[in-house]
Amino acid sequence: MISPSTRRAAAKPNAEPPLSRDAVVDRGLAIADTEGLSGVSIRRIAQDFGVTPMALYWHVKNKDELLDAMGDRILEVIQIPSEQTALGSDGLRQLLSVLIDALRRHPGCTTLAQARILQCDTGRQLAEQALRILRDSGFSVQQSSNLARAALQTALVLVADRPGAETAVPEEERDAVMAGKRAALHNLPADRFPNLVECADSLTDCPDESEYYAEGIELYIAGVQSLARRRVVTAG
Amino acid sequence: MISPSTRRAAAKPNAEPPLSRDAVVDRGLAIADTEGLSGVSIRRIAQDFGVTPMALYWHVKNKDELLDAMGDRILEVIQIPSEQTALGSDGLRQLLSVLIDALRRHPGCTTLAQARILQCDTGRQLAEQALRILRDSGFSVQQSSNLARAALQTALVLVADRPGAETAVPEEERDAVMAGKRAALHNLPADRFPNLVECADSLTDCPDESEYYAEGIELYIAGVQSLARRRVVTAG
DNA sequence: ACCTGAACACCGTTCAAGT
DNA sequence: ACCTGAACACCGTTCAAGT
16 A cells, blocks of 8 residues: 555655645745745746646635735744743844844745734734833834834844845845945945945945844834933923 | 927827836836836836837836836935035934935835935935944944945835835725724734734824824934944943 | 636737838 | 837636546
């Protein structure tokens, strides 16, 4: 007696995994990671599974729903910090940190996660915690909303636009594209753009990723703390 | 003797403007404004001009070049503040403000402007000024680069993701889409998501745009000032 | 329950040809 | 210099049909 998986492997040497909603979503993320989000298409995924494009429509309503599911998947891996540990500005730091860690697994797909952040449970928990911390700090409903949005956007932008990321371009071309941009800055007229020339390398490369993210988080936190102090002084 | 423009108007009641590179770029922006960026296509623009799609390829190399030109056009209108007026953190505020004003004219196209900011002259002047101010404040090359990038991204995100903007969706559907999102937040279980429910309206609507932008700018400035003070204390 | 074939309405783009 | 016709290789999606 041959198991189904063995039979499949025998029939197809290039052992494609069985078609399923989860497998389709994972394949979409894998394509986006290596070739950019524009490389993701129903037909392309079908081809990777050795199946006709219309087969996917059994597992997924349409392409929009697939993209939504990819966004949800990115956020699903997040372990929400408990309410006890996530207090004050250090709580905000933690929330930003766990979100960034999740997004970094698929840096070319941050827009998908952004679209789903208030639609999926993990994203809602993240937003709820951020709002709670900000409200507890004394910010108004309107300010807390805007600051919570700014927190999420900070994480998204830090990952999506990390210097030298070039996630929109296929993997093999990324180095070349980045080198081109850097050269363009270096070749700028030094009399008109002295600072751009001086900063050419540091604008296009990220020598220390963990420092980069830590400083990006810190800029946001410092801003929030500063606004909180002003609030106390003004309203107090 | 009939002038060319009269002849054209007579031949076609729906007086299409003459085809030109500038006109094509403007049409692209107009379509993006009303129908979202995904509504912009070579074939659609050609149709608007009453011309065959291939006619556009005389005025524009390909679609990527068209999108680049649209991004450049958005940034071209910016009046760069003079070096004298743009000093210190107030200079950064001014730079953010002029950039935001330009982006607000085409809120669905911020990604196009983002891609061109270090490639077109206006964008480079903006970046150069920001870097100069940050360097003058004592930040290192690496920090100034990251903070200047953060400034540009702050402007882009404030405009692109303004609550209730929904720029990806055609104009007529925007109200309905936003109302749906708001309702979803209101209907969340109040025991699990008390703050999301409380903030439902302010997360999905922007009652006062100029206050929204002013506070967004202030968050960034407050962060930079706070980091600058720390720098002095630590290094000083 | 799960997949295929044929068809439709869209894309961007090339290339030779027209005026 | 500026535009067209025909063709190609892609999309997403529907719908009836197969097993």
